[in-house]
Amino acid sequence: MDKFLRVNMTTKELKTEAAPEKYAALGGRGLTSQFVLDEVPATCEPLGPFNKLIFAPGLLSGTNAPSSGRMSCGGKSPLTGGIKESNSGGTPSQKLANLGYKAVVIEGKATAGELYLLKLTADGAELLPADYLAGKGGYETVRVLQEKYGKKTAVIFIGPAGEMQMPSAGIGASNIEGLGDRYFGRGGMGAVMGSKGLKAIVIDAPKTFDVPVKDKERFMAASKKFAKILLDHPVTGQGLPAYGTNVLMNIINEAGTLPTRNFTRGRFDDANMVGGESLAEACNARGGKATHACHPGCVMRCSNVFILPDGTQMGKIEYETAWGFGPNAEINSLDVVGELNYICNDAGLDTIEAGATLGVLMEAGVVPFGDGKAAIEAFKEVAKGTPLGRVIGAGATFAGKLYGITRVPTVKGQAIPAYDPRSCRGNGVTYATTPMGADHTAGYAVTANILRVGGFVDPTKDEGQVDLSRNLQIATAAVDSTGLCLFVAFAVLDNPEALPTVVEMLNAMYGLSLTGDDVVALGMSILRAEREFNKKAGFTKEDDRLPEFFYNEELAPHNTKFALKDELDEVMNF
């Protein structure tokens, strides 16, 4: 894993080089964020020739470390105007690592109308015309490419939304079943890929777990130990495997912090109808899969395969997706949620942004609250690129602007998901201050606020939230560099042996002697790099605030407002 591939979409030149020395110890988010700071002009037009898109497997990706198949995608976001690291599971990370690539960088910009495919094999890299894929949905793109290049190839792709450069277009990734349902969802990186004229990357690697490891025996021992740690924790060993992330629906509803009807209250009477238990039941009843690994070697298996009413095998429904198309839209049908999810996956749209956008458009009266059929009809416009489709694909901030709506749950232009900041204040601090724009995964304070993992911090009080979010953001940035799924954090927070075991895997793999402190230092340096980029791009502390309505409207049932303002500036004080 020491090759750097640079693909210049202007000149069509491909250059494979040794990874620059300064990136030798970096992988995943640590690599993408430093690279973006180094090579992308912070004030550049995100869809212009000066932005760069970088894919980097995590440091442990491509080994048999459990749940280590995550990849980071970095660049300047057309949605936030700031730095972006978007993270996905699926099959590409391990395959890319096994071809020896530390990073693939897409530079320049093809002439408008050109469309290309990047093919990576053990023999090297090739850029091929891909006009036959123009306008194709994500599911079909993966199907066509795996038929052409082999069922075991991994595929990274964009759908029509990315080709049309919609600000909330994501980049998709194939899953184990060959479904295009995994996503580098957030921040509009699909639009960046579309702007460059790149439809897909096919990765044909014979191996999945064979990335070189310095001390194999030591590594295997640590890896085995880490798998056991994950399986022993109630969340990663039981909750997630049984019901997936959507196990959260009833928990968050019970906690009264489930944003309902575009963030006007914190509880939805019909939450259970779109929750994890109902989802598992439906998956089992229809011949889908209630539990499922998004990439080989994941022991948490939090994913699922849902079957649409017409029999279409769809891939997973995540909690945040079920929330956005469910409670946030006052929709209580899992089938409607599934169909909206399918439309978004196929068009290539971030489902979190899409769910928040639906809530805003419902508030604007474009689609009635609770009307699943109307929502589905509206979302079919996305792939057609009609004005309504463009509005949906633009995301919640733009939709709010166009319709004069002020209850728009976004920070730095990116939608707040599934946990209301007024009664899950630790998450509110993360939404406001992460350099990514509102993002629950950047510092998931739901752990201590709601799940009582890693201690307890009262979610309706301000005390302790700043420290909680800071520590989580630092830890998360480090985890996002390893290729490990963020969900390992549940175990890391509760089991003192977990972090040393991760460090042991890294040391055994790279012949290093890192300590836990080095991991913390890495997390801090990543956040510093990201903040520096955003500062250069023109961000100030005013961008580290929640929208006005969170400070002025009470949320039932706790009837609390968000109040943290200047304290937020202390989050990044380290």
Added chain:
Amino acid sequence: MDKFLRVNMTTKELKTEAAPEKYAALGGRGLTSQFVLDEVPATCEPLGPFNKLIFAPGLLSGTNAPSSGRMSCGGKSPLTGGIKESNSGGTPSQKLANLGYKAVVIEGKATAGELYLLKLTADGAELLPADYLAGKGGYETVRVLQEKYGKKTAVIFIGPAGEMQMPSAGIGASNIEGLGDRYFGRGGMGAVMGSKGLKAIVIDAPKTFDVPVKDKERFMAASKKFAKILLDHPVTGQGLPAYGTNVLMNIINEAGTLPTRNFTRGRFDDANMVGGESLAEACNARGGKATHACHPGCVMRCSNVFILPDGTQMGKIEYETAWGFGPNAEINSLDVVGELNYICNDAGLDTIEAGATLGVLMEAGVVPFGDGKAAIEAFKEVAKGTPLGRVIGAGATFAGKLYGITRVPTVKGQAIPAYDPRSCRGNGVTYATTPMGADHTAGYAVTANILRVGGFVDPTKDEGQVDLSRNLQIATAAVDSTGLCLFVAFAVLDNPEALPTVVEMLNAMYGLSLTGDDVVALGMSILRAEREFNKKAGFTKEDDRLPEFFYNEELAPHNTKFALKDELDEVMNF
């Protein structure tokens, strides 16, 4: 002119008070900008209850000083997110001043769906339900209100675009003929008025020129002298009265800095077909008016009354409007320009923003370049509030974002008009640095760059542009405070007696002993206040730059790029 009216749209409370002491010497932009800095939280939601809308006649408004009927409207802009002063002619300023109002402030926010009319007479102020005006176009709104309250009343209003809170909605004003064709066009202040639930302000004042003046004789002498100065200058005494602002079309085209086909070249072969000479001919031939004062007592009479092919009396076509719907869209028909202008005036949309948006949407393929019929059909969607109408009403930045277009001529979210910054670089400096977002009126360097008024600074070179723009921006801020039309600047720049005469009018009116230096100091203090607001709102020097494409794409026929970057930070060094 010493009353302050505060209208609280939340409580419906009206409060008339003496103007606060600190605003005693301020009027127009000087007053609105200082007030907005003082009372509007810089980070507030522009369409929320904490924004305030302030109308203030200029210091000389309501007297018989020539061409002094301009009013400023201030607030936080939903288009730029920064401070906004939008300036309009028409009949309201003199009438409001003659009722003794220094300012009218609209605060709070009515419940969604409520619609009100503010009626101002010599007897006081009254807030009345105005549901009967809901959805009505600008022309009809003025017609209905003047029928109800008298032909001589002045009307300030919003169209459907403002009611729907579209980001580029303007606030309209009645002209002498009772047409709703004058506009506080820029920055989306119509959306702010719409958000407050205020459809219109009717001003019923018996007098137009009778605002108290301390030394009447001295004032009359200065006023008479100033009228002569204006009439003696070739631009204000001949060019503008003969052909209106559209006299510029052929001049700017000849200069090669007429943005054509969405800013892809600087010359349009058919410019003459939509230029001032053709316009005057058409106005005369159809029984319109080739020259026309927008308010009583204007000696420059740069306005016109155009008659649409179906006989509709429409009001004026300005140069920037003719440019946006003409060359920028590769449309060469004055009738199409007129009809698009009519649609925008009636819907209540800024025609400069609309013209730039049309260019962007043409580049996106939504409307074909040059297709006037398709453009008209598209623009009819605005008043209907369809998704396409919302996109148009949102302005060029949002339209570009939705369609993945990177050639979007905006600064701080507001469209650049009618003079390409690559070959009219002084204007480029103004676009980039004015706190208003791109605005040619904020520091009209066309004077020295193209018209050789106030000297000559080569428009295709960088030298001298920063100083030119700085001086013009300071002078403009001061002029915008007087109520004088900005066009008096042509005379002020060339005739050394002009500025002292303006000062003499102010001194005679208010019993002061100001000097020319005080006027410069006023201009500086206004810009400082505006910059301070924007800084508090989160603006940085990165916001004082032109879009990337101006730095990277050459503009024919001069084949020049814009190059000023760091030098732009020197503009506000004073």
